[in-house]
Amino acid sequence: MKTWIPEIRKFSYLNWKQVEALPKDKTLLVLPTAAIEQHGHHLPLATDTLINNLLLGKALAKLSPNASVYALEPVCYGKSNEHLGFPGTLSLSASTFMAVVRDLGASIAAAGFRKLALYNTHGGNSSLVDVLARDLRAEFGLRTFALYGSGGASFEGLNPQERAYGFHAGEVETAFLLNATPELVDSSVYTANYIADVANPKPLLPENAAATFAWLTRDIAKSGVMGDPRPATAENGHRWVDAAATQIAAMLEAMLAFEDPA
Numbered sequence: 100m101k102t103w104i105p106e107i108r109k110f111s112y113l114n115w116k117q118v119e120a121l122p123k124d125k126t127l128l129v130l131p132t133a134a135i136e137q138h139g140h141h142l143p144l145a146t147d148t149l150i151n152n153l154l155l156g157k158a159l160a161k162l163s164p165n166a167s168v169y170a171l172e173p174v175c176y177g178k179s180n181e182h183l184g185f186p187g188t189l190s191l192s193a194s195t196f197m198a199v200v201r202d203l204g205a206s207i208a209a210a211g212f213r214k215l216a217l218y219n220t221h222g223g224n225s226s227l228v229d230v231l232a233r234d235l236r237a238e239f240g241l242r243t244f245a246l247y248g249s250g251g252a253s254f255e256g257l258n259p260q261e262r263a264y265g266f267h268a269g270e271v272e273t274a275f276l277l278n279a280t281p282e283l284v285d286s287s288v289y290t291a292n293y294i295a296d297v298a299n300p301k302p303l304l305p306e307n308a309a310a311t312f313a314w315l316t317r318d319i320a321k322s323g324v325m326g327d328p329r330p331a332t333a334e335n336g337h338r339w340v341d342a343a344a345t346q347i348a349a350m351l352e353a354m355l356a357f358e359d360p361a
């Protein structure tokens with residue numbers, strides 16, 4: 100898989116003597132979690148994994164060279180059962196995903212590390228990542244952090260409908276890939292579809308509401324797209340990648356400096 104992680108930030112490029120010598124109290128490891136799943140007719144299965152690597156790589160490149168932060172290899176497969184029924188979606192069960200991340204956390208703690216960030220770019224993993232961050236804290240004493248998507252970056256020029264319901268293969272994901280891997284975007288087959296309408300709010304929403312309904316993509320979006328990729332541009336993608344990387348870099352620095360409240 101294509102990577103934007105600077106080589107000096109790759110944990111897997113170290114040897115064990117170098118790992119042994121790292122200042123464990125002052126080192127942050129980042130475990131990316133993503134997915135291999137359908138992203139409509141126009142984006143590849145690896146979209147969430149590519150975006151994770153792109154945003155994290157650009158964020159790591161913004162850190163001071165002496166910040167001890169290393170990216171682990173990603174857990175590319177996630178809990179993607181909302182996208183089953185579309186050829187190519189490869190999903191782990193919740194229990195398998197949690198067992199994989201828990202076992203990695205056990206190895207990381209056994210090596211003496213103290214700080215671990217879970218960086219997730221697939222919505223279907225989010226609730227599991229929340230649980231894992233707390234469980235790894237409780238079970239292994241790791242200072243764990245959970246970081247999601249674009250780190251809360253606000254994307255200039257994105258309309259409110261897309262901001263709220265551009266969940267999947269919409270304008271933002273398409274713009275990111277138009278910027279980073281245009282050869283993987285087929286702009287001749289864009290489709291648009293929304294799961295809800297900001298102008299016509301309903302009592303039950305799919306996400307981010309007090310009461311939600313559980314959704315499966317195949318019930319609501321035949322093409323697999325939830326959002327509108329048509330306005331996406333590589334130029335916006337470039338600006339939005341930089342905005343997200345700036346936010347993520349600031350959060351990684353905060354995690355590196357974080358001390359538990361006394």
Ligand SMILES: [Zn+2]
Pocket residue numbers: 138146147267268272
């Ligand atoms: Zn995605």
